[in-house]
Amino acid sequence: MPIPYVTEVTYLYDGSFDGLLCCIYESYYKREMPFAIYDFSQEQATLFPIKKIDTVLEISTRVEKSIVEKISKDALEMVRLCYLSHFSNRELSILHFLRLGYKVGRQVVDMLNNDAVDAVASAVKHIQCEAHLFKGFIRFSDFNGALVATFEPKNFVLPLIAPHFCDRFPSEQFMIYDKTHKHAFVQDKEKRSLIPLEDLELPKVSDEELF
Secondary structure (H helix, E strand, O other): OOOOEEOOOEEEEOOOHHHHHHHHHHHHHHOEEOOEEEEOOOOOOOOOOEEEOOOOHHHHHHHHHHHHHHOOHHHHHHHHHHHHOOOOOHHHHHHHHHHHHHHHHHHHHHOOOOHHHHHHHHHHHHHHHHHHHHHHHOOOEEEOOEEEEEEOOOOOOHHHHHHHHHHHOOOOOEEEEEOOOOEEEEEEOOEEEEEEOOOOOOOOOOHHHEO
């Protein structure tokens, strides 16, 4: 694979994981290394031209498959977890990590002396530790038969901790609201959903109602 050079361009994408994979595709096939990768919600403080990267599921699926086949499943999992982290410049770190991975294969996950690999590995460790912490510290209140909890994590750990609470409350209706990232996980009978939710207002409850 030809070594890309840093180009005077900034990628702008929709903030989704599929959108990020489309940025990876753009960089690879255009043989360019963007100066930065931002999502639509971020303010762009850059003098470089902005290139909008469209999210195309067919392309993101191809990139995801190529990561597994040419690098490893572990590499894909590291990329997913890093994407959910709060680390700044995580998109660019992921891009550098994958470019190295396409070159050296599965051994990339152990190359911690490389700055990009170390950045991704550090993000993964941080989000895993926070997810483990919140599995034990989230407290629920009962609102008319439904269990509700709110928390404010640094990383977007909600997709990681939700399965734990599904196992803990398999027959309960419950909601966990992430104030930081404005998302809620809802279990209602057989239905489970992760949904964007700008705000959540709940009545006050006494300490006796918390568990």
